[in-house]
Amino acid sequence: MQRAAYGLAQAVAREVKSIRKLAGASVTVLAGKGNNGGDGLFAAAILARRGMRTTAVLAAPAVHQEALAAFVAAGGRVVQLEAGNAEELAVLSAGSDCIIDALLGTGARGGLREAPAELVASLQELRPRLVVACDLPSGLDANSGEVHWPVLDADITVTFGGIKAGLMADPGEGCAGRVELVAIGIERSLESISPELRRLTDSDLGTLLPKPGRRAHKYSRGVLGVVAGSARFAGAAALSVHAAALAGVGMVRYLGPQSAAQLVLARTPEALWETDHSGRVQAWLLGSGVDGEEQLQRAKEAGALALADDLPVVVDAGALSLLPERCPAHWILTPHAGELATLLNSLPSTGEVKVTRDDVESRPLHFVRQAAEQTGATVLLKGATTLVSSPSGVVFNQSEGTAWMATAGSGDVLAGVLGALLAQAAESIRHDDGAYAALCVDPADRWAALAAVAASVHGRAGALASADFDGGPITASAIAEAVPRVIGSLSAEYDPTRP
Numbered sequence: 001m002q003r004a005a006y007g008l009a010q011a012v013a014r015e016v017k018s019i020r021k022l023a024g025a026s027v028t029v030l031a032g033k034g035n036n037g038g039d040g041l042f043a044a045a046i047l048a049r050r051g052m053r054t055t056a057v058l059a060a061p062a063v064h065q066e067a068l069a070a071f072v073a074a075g076g077r078v079v080q081l082e083a084g085n086a087e088e089l090a091v092l093s094a095g096s097d098c099i100i101d102a103l104l105g106t107g108a109r110g111g112l113r114e115a116p117a118e119l120v121a122s123l124q125e126l127r128p129r130l131v132v133a134c135d136l137p138s139g140l141d142a143n144s145g146e147v148h149w150p151v152l153d154a155d156i157t158v159t160f161g162g163i164k165a166g167l168m169a170d171p172g173e174g175c176a177g178r179v180e181l182v183a184i185g186i187e188r189s190l191e192s193i194s195p196e197l198r199r200l201t202d203s204d205l206g207t208l209l210p211k212p213g214r215r216a217h218k219y220s221r222g223v224l225g226v227v228a229g230s231a232r233f234a235g236a237a238a239l240s241v242h243a244a245a246l247a248g249v250g251m252v253r254y255l256g257p258q259s260a261a262q263l264v265l266a267r268t269p270e271a272l273w274e275t276d277h278s279g280r281v282q283a284w285l286l287g288s289g290v291d292g293e294e295q296l297q298r299a300k301e302a303g304a305l306a307l308a309d310d311l312p313v314v315v316d317a318g319a320l321s322l323l324p325e326r327c328p329a330h331w332i333l334t335p336h337a338g339e340l341a342t343l344l345n346s347l348p349s350t351g352e353v354k355v356t357r358d359d360v361e362s363r364p365l366h367f368v369r370q371a372a373e374q375t376g377a378t379v380l381l382k383g384a385t386t387l388v389s390s391p392s393g394v395v396f397n398q399s400e401g402t403a404w405m406a407t408a409g410s411g412d413v414l415a416g417v418l419g420a421l422l423a424q425a426a427e428s429i430r431h432d433d434g435a436y437a438a439l440c441v442d443p444a445d446r447w448a449a450l451a452a453v454a455a456s457v458h459g460r461a462g463a464l465a466s467a468d469f470d471g472g473p474i475t476a477s478a479i480a481e482a483v484p485r486v487i488g489s490l491s492a493e494y495d496p497t498r499p
C-alpha cells in the first residue's frame with residue numbers, strides 16, 4: 001500500500017507542478033471505505049508533508065484507520081460526506097487544483113450509490129481542473145470495462161501492479177484518461193495469470209508484420225481476392241483495394257461490376273480486374289460496400305471457395321449476412337457495434353431478447369467474445385478501441401487511432417489492410433515461423449493476433465496522417481496513404497537482420 005500511495009503521490013505532484021508551485025497548491029482526496037481509500041489517504045498525507053493544502057472527503061463513516069491517522073498527522077483537513085452535503089462538497093472539491101478519486105477500487109461491486117454518487121455526478125458537471133484516479137476510476141468494473149454511472153472522468157489513472165482489463169476496454173478506457181502503471185512488488189505473481197486482454201506493443205508488431213524474403217516474387221508474397229464495392233458504393237472498392245496494395249500484398253484480384261472496377265483501376269492500376277473466380281488467391285476480402293444481388297452472389301461464391309480451399313477471409317459489412325453455420329477461426333469478421341448487434345441477433349443461439357447497438361457499446365468485451373464463441377470466427381469489433389476476440393476467448397485490443405478516423409471509408413481501409421496481411425501471412429501462420437510462439441500466442445489465437453496487427457497499423461496510420469496536418473481532420477484515403485510509413489518504421493526498427 002505504501003508503494004502504491006507513493007507512486008500516486010508522485011504522479012499528482014508532477015502534474016500539479018506542471019501548472020503551479022506545489023507548496024500552497026490544493027488537493028482533495030475523495031476516500032471510500034476500502035483499501036482504495038487507504039491508498040488515496042496515504043498519498044494525500046505524503047502530499048501534505050510536501051506543502052500542499054490537503055482535504056479529505058470521507059465517503060463512509062469508517063475509512064482505513066491507519067491511513068486516516070497518517071493523513072491527520074500530516075496536517076490534512078477532514079470533512080464527512082453525508083446525505084445533504086454532496087453538492088456543497090462537490091463545489092469545494094472542484095475548487096482545488098487536483099482531485100484524487102479513491103472512492104472505489106478493485107473491490108467494488110456495482111457503482112457508486114447515494115451521497116457518493118451525488119457528489120461525483122455534481123463534480124462531473126463542474127469540470128474539475130485535474131482528476132487523478134487511484135487504481136481505476138470509481139464505478140468502473142476492473143475486469144470488463146463496464147461502467148456504472150456516474151463516474152468521474154480522470155485525466156490520469158495511476159494503477160497498481162498491472163493494467164486492469166477495464167482500463168483497456170471501452171467504455172472504461174474512455175473514462176480513465178492516460179494510464180500510468182506503478183510497480184508494487186506483486187508483478188512476478190501476476191506473470192502466471194493469463195491476461196484478460198492483450199495489447200500488442202511496437203516490438204510485437206515489428207515481430208508479427210510479414211516481411212518479404214530476399215527471393216520473394218509477387219505470388220509468394222500473397223494474392224488477395226477482393227469482392228467489395230458495387231455500382232452504388234464504388235468508393236469502398238477503390239479504398240479497400242488501394243489500402244491492400246499499400247499494405248504490401250503481392251497482388252490484388254478485384255471482382256465487381258465494371259463501374260466499380262474502373263474506379264479501382266484508376267486509383268490502383270496495379271490491381272487486376274477479374275470477371276470470374278478462377279484466379280488463385282491466398283486470402284479473400286468480402287463485403288465492404290457490397291450491395292445488390294449480383295455482387296452479393298460474387299461474395300457468396302468466393303466464400304464457398306474459401307471454405308472449400310480452407311483460405312482465410314475478411315468478412316466486412318455487406319458480407320456479414322453470408323456466414324456459414326460455423327466459421328473457421330481464419331474467417332475474420334469486422335463489424336462495428338451496430339453490425340455486431342445485427343449479427344448476434346441473426347444467430348439462432350442468441351435468445352429472445354434482442355441485442356442493441358447500445359448494449360454492444362456498453363459491454364463490447366462481453367459481446368465480442370460472445371460473437372466469436374457463437375460463430376467460431378475471429379471477431380474484430382471496430383470502435384475508438386478495437387477489440388479482437390479469438391473463438392478461444394482470448395482478446396486483443398488496440399487503441400492507437402484518433403477520433404478523426406470516425407469518417408466514411410475508414411473501415412474499408414482497415415478491411416484492405418487486414419486482407420493484405422492475411423494474404424501475406426496465410427502460409428507462415430499455419431506453419432508458425434516461431435514469431436507467434438515467441439510472443440506466447442497460442443496457435444488457436446494467431447489469426448486474432450494478426451487482426452490486432454492490422455487494427456494497430458490502421459490506427460497508427462490514422463494518427464500519423466492527422467499529425468501531418470498538425471492533428472487536423474483526415475480522409476480515409478489519407479489513412480491508406482500513411483500505411484506504408486507505419487509498416488516501414490515498425491519493420492525497420494525491429495528487423496533483426498538489420499545491421
Ligand SMILES: NC(=O)C1=CN([C@@H]2O[C@H](COP(=O)(O)OP(=O)(O)OC[C@H]3O[C@@H](n4cnc5c(N)ncnc54)[C@H](O)[C@@H]3O)[C@@H](O)[C@H]2O)[C@@H](O)CC1
Pocket residue numbers: 001004032033034035036037039103104105106107108109110111112113134135136160184186
Ligand atoms: N490487491 C493488492 O494487492 C493491492 C490493492 N491495493 C488497493 O486496494 C484496492 C482494493 O481494495 P479493497 O478490496 O478494499 O476494495 P475497495 O477499496 O474498492 O473497497 C471495497 C469496499 O467497499 C465496499 N463496496 C464495494 N462496492 C461498493 C459500492 N458499490 N458502494 C459502496 N461501497 C462498496 C465493500 O464492501 C468493501 O468494503 C485497490 O483498488 C488498490 O487501490 C493497493 O493498496 C496495493 C495492493
Ligand SMILES: Nc1ncnc2c1ncn2[C@@H]1O[C@H](COP(=O)(O)OP(=O)(O)O)[C@@H](O)[C@H]1O
Pocket residue numbers: 336382383384385386401402403404405406407408409410411412413414458
Ligand atoms: N473515435 C474513434 N477513435 C479511433 N478510431 C475510430 C473511432 N471511431 C471509429 N474508428 C475507426 O474507424 C473505422 C471506422 O470503420 P466503419 O465504422 O466500418 O466505417 P466505414 O463503414 O465508414 O468505413 C474503424 O476502424 C474504427 O475502429
Ligand SMILES: [K+]
Pocket residue numbers: 036101102103104105133134135136137138
Ligand atoms: K478509485
